Amino acid sequence: MTCVHTLAGVDDESGDDADTGDGDPDGRIAELRDSEGELAECRSDLLALADEDVAAVESLQSAFAAADAVDDESVQRAAEHATEVPLETAGACRGVLGAAVVVTDAGAPNAIPDAGTGASLAHAGLQAGVWTARSNLPLLDDEEFVAEARERGSDLQTAGANLVDHVAANVRETW
Amino acid sequence: MNPEESIADLTVRELLNGVASREVTPSGGAVAAVGGAAGRRCAR
Numbered sequence: 001m002t003c004v005h006t007l008a009g010v011d012d013e014s015g016d017d018a019d020t021g022d023g024d025p026d027g028r029i030a031e032l033r034d035s036e037g038e039l040a041e042c043r044s045d046l047l048a049l050a051d052e053d054v055a056a057v058e059s060l061q062s063a064f065a066a067a068d069a070v071d072d073e074s075v076q077r078a079a080e081h082a083t084e085v086p087l088e089t090a091g092a093c094r095g096v097l098g099a100a101v102v103v104t105d106a107g108a109p110n111a112i113p114d115a116g117t118g119a120s121l122a123h124a125g126l127q128a129g130v131w132t133a134r135s136n137l138p139l140l141d142d143e144e145f146v147a148e149a150r151e152r153g154s155d156l157q158t159a160g161a162n163l164v165d166h167v168a169a170n171v172r173e174t175w
Numbered sequence: 176m177n178p179e180e181s182i183a184d185l186t187v188r189e190l191l192n193g194v195a196s197r198e199v200t201p202s203g204g205a206v207a208a209v210g211g212a213a214g215r216r217c218a219r
Contacts, residue, residue, distance in 0.1 A: 001201045047191060117203030121210045 002107040002115040003036035009108055028106035035099040042096045046125070049089045056082040070139055083136040083149055090129030090156045096122035097163035104170035116171035123164040130157055187213050 010029055024030055056078070063078040100119035104112050130153040137146050185193070190213045193199045199209055 050188065050191060114201070114203040114206070117207050121206065124210070124214075 001118075002103050002111040003032055003039070005111040006032060006103075006106070006108040007036065031102050032106045035102045039096065039099050039103075042092055042099065045092045046089065046096075049085060049092060053082075053085045053089065056085045071141055075139070076141060079136050079139045080142070080145060083133045083140070083145075086129040086132040087149060087152050087156070088129075090126045090133070090153070090160075093122045093126035093129060094156055094159055094163070097126065097160055097167065101163055101166045101170070104167050109174045112171055112174050116167055119164055119167040123160050126156055126160040185212070187216055190216075 007029070010023070060075070060078040060082045063072070063074045067075045069075075097119055100115050100122065103115045104119070107115055133149055133153055137149060140146050190209050194201060194206060194209050199205050
C-alpha cells in the first residue's frame with residue numbers, strides 16, 4: 001500500500017518513468033518499485049507456505065497416530081518437515097521486513113505507518129515461525145538437523161529484530 | 176468480505192485471502208485488525 005500510494009504520487013507529478021533521469025537522483029523510487037514487486041512475491045510465497053504448514057501439521061498428526069513411538073522414522077521425517085516449513089516462513093517474513101526498511105526509507109510519509117503495520121505483522125510471523133520450529137526440536141533425534149535449525153532460528157530472530165527496529169525508527173521520524 | 180460477518184469468525188486462510196485480495200482495505204488499521212483476529216483464532 002505504501003508503494004502504491006507513493007509511486008502513484010510520483011507518477012502523477014512526473015507523467016511517466018519517474019525512476020529514470022532527474023526525477024530519481026538517488027535511486028530511491030527505483031528501489032521502491034523493486035520492493036513493490038518483491039513484496040508481491042513474498043505475499044504469494046507466504047500464502048503458499050500457510051497451506052504447506054497446514055499440510056505439514058496434518059502429516060505429523062497422522063504419523064503420530066500411526067506410529068508406535070516418537071523415534072519412529074515416519075514421525076521423525078514428518079517432524080523435520082514440520083520444522084522446515086515454519087523456518088521457511090520465518091525466512092519469507094524476513095524478506096518482507098527487508099523490503100519494509102526500503103519502503104519506510106523512501107515512502108510517502110502519510111503511508112509509512114501502514115508499512116510499519118505490515119512490518120510489525122511480518123516480525124510477528126517471523127517470531128511465530130521460529131517458535132513453532134523450535135517447539136518441534138525436542139522430538140527430533142538428528143542432532144545435526146537440530147543444531148542447524150536452532151542456528152537458523154537464532155539468525156532469523158537477530159535479523160528480524162534489527163530490521164523491525166529500523167522500520168520503527170523510520171515510522172517515528174514521521175511524527 | 177461480507178460486512179455482516181465478523182472477521183473474528185473467519186478462518187485464518189480467509190483472513191489472509193481477504194487482505195491479499197484487498198477485500199479488506201489494506202490500511203494499517205484494517206490490517207492490524209485482521210492480524211489481531213487471526214491471533215485470536217490461533218490462541219483460543
